[in-house]
Ligand SMILES: Nc1nc2c(ncn2[C@@H]2O[C@H](COP(=O)(O)OP(=O)(O)O)[C@@H](O)[C@H]2O)c(=O)[nH]1
């Protein structure tokens with residue numbers, strides 16, 4: 412055979428993605444109010460998800476820095492937007508978790524205000540990665556967030572976390588189920604990426620997807 416079909420050709424964005432996260436990474440700041448956000452600089456992406464879904468662990472796994480973001484066994488603690496610099500072209504934001512069952516109403520209100528303002532007023536925000544626990548799939552508590560993202564017309568993509576907790580067949584099923592649930596949502600990117608921060612599965616895929624996004628945004 413002379414030509415490589417698309418599926419056999421090596422995907423150059425895998426290497427670009429690896430390099431993207433291989434450079435200097437650092438914590439910029441955590442903010443509790445929108446007027447404290449750092450200036451836009453390069454492409455920005457944000458990680459959203461329920462408390463305890465594994466957002467901070469994923470930031471650490473992607474950057475290879477075990478303690479860059481604080482991993483907590485006490486869900487619902489972070490009520491800040493945490494900004495991280497990834498190399499010289501990317502800012503990553505760890506958003507405050509939602510869906511904490513016993514969260515008092517004022518806390519939910521503060522969360523909603525901060526997140527809405529952030530989603531609406533951040534021109535460099537290229538995509539929100541909405542993290543969903545592989546074991547649970549989309550839950551009722553995720554629905555208002557999907558609505559919010561569709562309403563704000565912010566491009567978003569689902570990343571399944573803790574894939575190490577499922578058998579391959581279960582994971583395929585969960586991925587298909589989530590993709591089907593997103594099919595009619597206008598701002599949802601159709602591909603679901605499954606990851607494990609613990610075992611490393613899917614991290615190269617996610618980095619490649621982010622590298623492609625930066626490429627699209629910069630051209
Ligand atoms: N099995 C497994 N557990 C994980 C993984 N990622 C995170 N966790 C655990 O999930 C809990 C919450 O993680 P954390 O990153 O703090 O979640 P956050 O609240 O979304 O930032 C911690 O106990 C982590 O050790 C993973 O890939 N696999």
Ligand SMILES: [Mg+2]
Pocket residue numbers: 466467468481482483489
């Ligand atoms: Mg966290």
